[in-house]
Amino acid sequence: MDDSPILVVTGLEAGVADEDLDILKGVDLAIGPGEIHAIMGPNGSGKSTLAKLIAGHPGYEATGGSVEFDGEDLLDMEPDERAQAGVFMAFQYPVEIPGVSIANFLRTALQSRLEDGEELDLFDFQELLMERMELLDMDVAFAQRPVNDGFSGGEKKRNEILQMAVLKPALALMDETDSGLDIDALQIVARGVNTLREEDPAMSVLLITHYQRILNHITPDVVHVMVGGKIVESGGPEVALELEASGYEEYRKAHAA
Amino acid sequence: MSQATAVREQAGRKIGRSAVIEQGAGDPAWLRARRAEAWDIYEATPLPSTRSEEWRYTDVARLLALDGLVPTAGGAMAGRALPDGLRRAMEQDRESAGRIVDVDGSVVSVELDEALAAQGVVLSSLREAARAGVPEVEALLATEAVPASDGKFSALNAALWSDGVFLYVPRGVRVDRTIRLSRWVSQPGTATFTRILIVAEELSQLSFVDEILSPDFSTVTLANTAVELFSRAGAQVQYVSLQRMGEGGFYLANQRTLAERDSTLDTLNVALGGSVGRVDLNARLLGPGANSDMLGLYFGDANQHFDFNTSQDHVAPNAHSDLLYKGALDGAARGVFRGIIRVHDGAQGTDAYQTNRNLILSDTAIATSLPNLEIEADDVRCSHGATVGQLDAEALFYLMSRGLHREQAERLVVLGFLGEVLSKLPLGGVVEKVTQAIKAKLRYV
Numbered sequence: 141m142d143d144s145p146i147l148v149v150t151g152l153e154a155g156v157a158d159e160d161l162d163i164l165k166g167v168d169l170a171i172g173p174g175e176i177h178a179i180m181g182p183n184g185s186g187k188s189t190l191a192k193l194i195a196g197h198p199g200y201e202a203t204g205g206s207v208e209f210d211g212e213d214l215l216d217m218e219p220d221e222r223a224q225a226g227v228f229m230a231f232q233y234p235v236e237i238p239g240v241s242i243a244n245f246l247r248t249a250l251q252s253r254l255e256d257g258e259e260l261d262l263f264d265f266q267e268l269l270m271e272r273m274e275l276l277d278m279d280v281a282f283a284q285r286p287v288n289d290g291f292s293g294g295e296k297k298r299n300e301i302l303q304m305a306v307l308k309p310a311l312a313l314m315d316e317t318d319s320g321l322d323i324d325a326l327q328i329v330a331r332g333v334n335t336l337r338e339e340d341p342a343m344s345v346l347l348i349t350h351y352q353r354i355l356n357h358i359t360p361d362v363v364h365v366m367v368g369g370k371i372v373e374s375g376g377p378e379v380a381l382e383l384e385a386s387g388y389e390e391y392r393k394a395h396a397a
Numbered sequence: 398m399s400q401a402t403a404v405r406e407q408a409g410r411k412i413g414r415s416a417v418i419e420q421g422a423g424d425p426a427w428l429r430a431r432r433a434e435a436w437d438i439y440e441a442t443p444l445p446s447t448r449s450e451e452w453r454y455t456d457v458a459r460l461l462a463l464d465g466l467v468p469t470a471g472g473a474m475a476g477r478a479l480p481d482g483l484r485r486a487m488e489q490d491r492e493s494a495g496r497i498v499d500v501d502g503s504v505v506s507v508e509l510d511e512a513l514a515a516q517g518v519v520l521s522s523l524r525e526a527a528r529a530g531v532p533e534v535e536a537l538l539a540t541e542a543v544p545a546s547d548g549k550f551s552a553l554n555a556a557l558w559s560d561g562v563f564l565y566v567p568r569g570v571r572v573d574r575t576i577r578l579s580r581w582v583s584q585p586g587t588a589t590f591t592r593i594l595i596v597a598e599e600l601s602q603l604s605f606v607d608e609i610l611s612p613d614f615s616t617v618t619l620a621n622t623a624v625e626l627f628s629r630a631g632a633q634v635q636y637v638s639l640q641r642m643g644e645g646g647f648y649l650a651n652q653r654t655l656a657e658r659d660s661t662l663d664t665l666n667v668a669l670g671g672s673v674g675r676v677d678l679n680a681r682l683l684g685p686g687a688n689s690d691m692l693g694l695y696f697g698d699a700n701q702h703f704d705f706n707t708s709q710d711h712v713a714p715n716a717h718s719d720l721l722y723k724g725a726l727d728g729a730a731r732g733v734f735r736g737i738i739r740v741h742d743g744a745q746g747t748d749a750y751q752t753n754r755n756l757i758l759s760d761t762a763i764a765t766s767l768p769n770l771e772i773e774a775d776d777v778r779c780s781h782g783a784t785v786g787q788l789d790a791e792a793l794f795y796l797m798s799r800g801l802h803r804e805q806a807e808r809l810v811v812l813g814f815l816g817e818v819l820s821k822l823p824l825g826g827v828v829e830k831v832t833q834a835i836k837a838k839l840r841y842v
Binding site for chain 2: 234248249286
């Protein structure tokens with residue numbers, strides 16, 4: 141396996157599009173194939189902005205630095221191009237798309253990856269979808285429901301994991317996927333990520349979280365602490381445990397100083 | 398008579414009293430008198446102007462030069478092979494219980510399941526039914542539902558109609574499969590006046606799909622339709638209008654539904670084609686337990702202009718009506734929805750709802766939504782709501798973040814948005830056909 145990092149973020153500065161507001165103030169980060177990185181930080185530290193920026197959210201704008209994915213300049217690409225290159229973001233707040241079934245959505249997503257004029261085989265797709273749902277222990281009827289429309293918080297997360305399982309990304313960004321989740325929903329997410337990692341050990345994960353508890357279910361290789369738009373500490377899982385004990389206050393003070 | 402001769406002969410016709418007399422040649426006396434009276438009303442009624450609330454956004458004086466139009470006489474296309482566009486649309490349809498084909502305002506073929514005919518179901522050219530002395534036609538044609546006195550265009554239609562449909566389902570007879578009308582307008586610059594009269598007797602059941610198509614025209618071409626629907630006690634009726642005319646088409650329809658005790662009378666208006674589409678729909682709930690679901694779907698682009706004027710008249714107590722009209726507008730298209738719920742004095746226990754939602758896809762498209770309530774009873778449940786929104790940027794990003802191109806994402810959102818309406822009336826083949834037509838319009842590949 142090629143061990144060169146799949147994602148390289150260098151000196152990234154960014155803010156809200158069309159506003160003079162800096163959120164990221166020089167972020168450096170490298171994630172190797174198969175690695176799980178967690179970014180922890182208090183509210184407003186910029187950790188979620190980083191995930192959205194990598195996925196290509198139009199509400200954020202890079203003002204300096206670079207993001208390379210698999211050797212390509214990600215910042216130059218449209219969100220759909222990034223997805224096709226292998227980036228996937230599980231949303232903190234998945235969007236409701238009334239009238240569009242999950243199956244139809246996923247079929248279109250896979251179709252979009254084909255060359256012009258090439259047609260996705262519907263039987264192959266059905267088979268893939270069934271197989272993926274079985275892997276995640278999901279009820280087949282779920283795929284016929286309209287995307288996130290009237291879903292509970294847990295069902296929305298389940299849907300994010302199913303999409304990830306079907307699209308098989310090289311890099312999964314989990315944008316505060318654990319916020320506001322009860323323990324059952326948290327485990328759905330964790331089990332899903334772990335199952336997909338088992339299947340494809342080369343899949344990298346960037347886990348954005350405010351809390352330590354999801355890290356009891358998904359074991360990170362590296363934990364970063366982000367405060368004030370910068371990564372202020374990186375280390376092993378023990379960093380998360382220290383945070384749990386002492387909170388972000390120390391980092392905040394250090395950063396302010 | 399050859400087709401060329403027919404067109405030449407028609408070319409001299411104008412909308413006027415002599416055309417009314419010509420149109421009535423061969424009609425029974427009562428019908429000739431009804432036409433003449435309707436023409437008098439037409440002449441005495443001013444053209445609706447944008448100064449009136451109901452026509453504020455559709456300037457017929459500017460959009461439609463009635464004097465220049467050639468009213469079709471009917472009969473001209475009989476015996477000819479069906480136009481390709483019409484044939485293709487018909488081939489998409491599923492099995493039906495009956496089918497009637499109308500070309501340029503004249504019925505060219507009628508088919509009805511023999512078993513149903515034996516049970517007393519009548520599917521006929523309206524002109525022939527009137528001439529054959531069918532009593533329901535004399536009693537109900539342009540009298541209770543869409544009389545000439547209703548307005549300028551109702552009067553014009555009652556005076557000049559060339560043909561249409563008479564469908565009668567006797568008491569207790571249930572027609573499981575859909576009955577279809579397939580209409581085609583071929584001649585630019587013509588005015589076609591069609592009537593549809595449907596009577597569902599007590600405890601009967603039917604569904605009727607009225608599809609109209611045409612090629613693109615370089616001049617304004619009018620298709621005016623009066624639709625009269627009667628559901629007697631306990632009957633169940635579904636009426637679907639699919640308007641898929643080409644450019645230049647001016648579709649103008651007056652529809653009225655009269656629902657008696659414990660009957661269901663549902664409608665779906667789909668507007669995809671034509672340059673201008675104006676539909677006036679009045680649902681009257683005349684008996685306790687009556688129910689009308691009123692669905693509408695429109696998708697306009699380029700310079701298309703759709704105007705829906707709906708009313709829900711709760712005359713009887715304890716009736717239910719529920720309206721949902723959804724439209725997507727692209728290009729410089731314009732959508733107008735004006736709806737009113739009227740709860741009449743004494744109509745206690747009314748349940749009436751009205752929702753209009755619009756999705757704007759471009760900077761130049763416009764949607765106007767004017768819901769209204771007029772309540773004269775005190776024990777009622779009514780609500781109305783209207784929204785005009787743009788494609789949600791967050792939804793687009795969500796879809797694109799899964800790899801969909803921007804256009805694919807937009808199409809999916811539009812299809813889902815409009816699809817909600819179709820999912821409420823799962824009528825054999827209609828959902829697929831309309832979905833296909835929307836996809837074609839979205840240049841979906």
